[in-house]
Amino acid sequence: MRTVTLGPAGTYSHRAASAVADGEITFRESVYEIVDSVAAGDFDRGVVPIENSIEGSVTETLDALADLEVSVVREVVTPIRHALLAQTGDFETIASHSQALAQCREYLEANYPDVELEAVASTARGVERARQDDTVAGIGHPDNADEKLTVLAEDIQDRTSNATRFFVVAGPDERSPAGGKSTLVVYPNENYPGLLLELLQPFADRDINLSRLESRPSGERLGDYMFHVDIAAGLYEDRTQEAIADLEALSPDGWVRQLGSYDVEHVV
Structure with a gap:
């Protein structure tokens, strides 16, 4: 099965993909490109980050799931352990993904307040920069250390419970109604007092727990939003289908997209 995720090798996305892939893993530089390539049928599976326990949702993933026709077939949760890696302790720049830099904000402000922070496409790309340039340090998993890069500090994330959820996406024809969780994208194309309450009421009436609710700009006009909803129920359940009908x-004048039902797997 052909799997694509955020590269280069060594990203946390790569670690999550390695836990679920049964074949070769290919890399892309952006989440949108990953989802787009799965929607186009170039790959069977894509593994993308959806939410971090410190920094919240990954908006690029939310927007890609709303724009492109794919399904969510699995969720993978993995702990995130950040380390500072460099060739020496004397560096001028710390490079990593913007999410990783944000997740280590307290450590960086306390220990390297005058060092320039550089956001790059992935944690592995930051580690790669550090491997090529001794004036750069990277933030990534400590397993990225080698004969050239030394771990200067481990577990530098602001919270020891730091973890990230990843979605495994597939083509739309692989959407499944079976699983303990489901994801929907709702675009009401309306804006009036009480709208959000009306959209939530069908779930409350049927005792369906919402595990996540996010609003994102629709891109149609200012102040117009779509809603990403995770629920603790399967699409196979009558109560779920009744709520979706509501x-x-x-x-x-809008739409409701059912991305699918899936189960959750925790990996180290």
């Missing part, structure tokens, strides 16, 4: 009735 959402569709509330969105006659």
Whole structure:
């Protein structure tokens, strides 16, 4: 099975993908490109980050899931252990993914307040920069250390419980109604007092727990939003389909996208 994720090799996305892939893993430089390549049928599976316990949702993933026709077939949760890696202790720049830099904000402000922070495409790309340039340090998993890079500090994330959820995406024809969780994207194409309450009521009426609710700009006009919803119920359940029918009735000029149901796997 052909799998694509965020590269280069050594990213946390790569670690998550390695836990679920049964074949070769290919890398891309952006989340949108990963989802787009799966939607186009170039790959069977894509592994993308959806939410971090410190920094929250990954907006690029939310937007890609709303824009492109794919399904969510699995969720992988993995702990995030950040380390500072460099050739020496004397460096001028710390490079990593913007999420990783944000997750280590307290450590960086306390220990390297005058060092320039550089956001790059992935944690592995930052480590690669550090491997090529002794004036650069990278933030990534400590397993990225080698004969050239030394771990200067481990577990530098602001919270020891730091973890990231990853979605495994597939083509739309692989959407499954079976699983303990489901993800929906709702675009009501409306804006009036009480709209959000009306959109949530169908779940409350049927005792369906919402595990995540995010709003994102629709891109159509200022102040117009779509909603990403994770629920603790499967699409196979009558109560879920009844709730979705209510959402569709509330969105006659919009749409409700069912990304699928899936189970959650925790990996180290």
